[in-house]
Amino acid sequence: MHRTNSRPLTKIMMTAAVGAMAAAGMAAPASAAKAPQAEGTKVSAQFETVTTWVQGNVRIGPATGYRIAYTVAANQNLTAVCWLEGGTVSANGYTHNKWVYLSDERYIWGGLLKGNEVGNVSSPCW
Missing domain, CATH: 4.10.910 (30s ribosomal protein s13; domain 2)
Structure with missing residues (x-):
C-alpha cells in the first residue's frame, strides 16, 4: 500500500x-517546537483582549530566538488565547519567561503587556 x-x-x-x-x-x-494547539495540548476556547504598554515584537515562537512576525505599538489591543512558559526575556525592568499565545498563532512576551506578567490572560496553554 x-x-x-x-x-x-x-x-x-x-x-x-x-x-x-x-x-x-x-x-x-x-x-520540534509547535504552537500550543499541537496534539496533546489543550487550548482555551475563550479569547481575551490584551493591551501593550510599550512598542514590541510579536514572534512566531515563544522566545527571542524566533523570527519577528510583526511589531506592535504601545496601547495596541491583541486577541489572546492562553499563556505559556518560553524563553526568558529581560527588558523594560522585567525578567521572566511568560509568553502569550495570540489568536493569529503568534506569540508576545508578557512583559510588553498591561497587567500582570501574562497580560492578565487567565488560561494557561496545556
Whole structure:
C-alpha cells in the first residue's frame, strides 16, 4: 500500500521523540517546537483582549530566538488565547519567561503587556 500523506506519522513520531526527551530531562530541539494547539495540548476556547504598554515584537515562537512576525505599538489591543512558559526575556525592568499565545498563532512576551506578567490572560496553554 502506498502512503500518500506522511504528515500524521511525522507528527506522532515527533511528539513521541519530544516526550521521550522531556522524560529524560533533555530540551527539545527548536525544530520540534509547535504552537500550543499541537496534539496533546489543550487550548482555551475563550479569547481575551490584551493591551501593550510599550512598542514590541510579536514572534512566531515563544522566545527571542524566533523570527519577528510583526511589531506592535504601545496601547495596541491583541486577541489572546492562553499563556505559556518560553524563553526568558529581560527588558523594560522585567525578567521572566511568560509568553502569550495570540489568536493569529503568534506569540508576545508578557512583559510588553498591561497587567500582570501574562497580560492578565487567565488560561494557561496545556
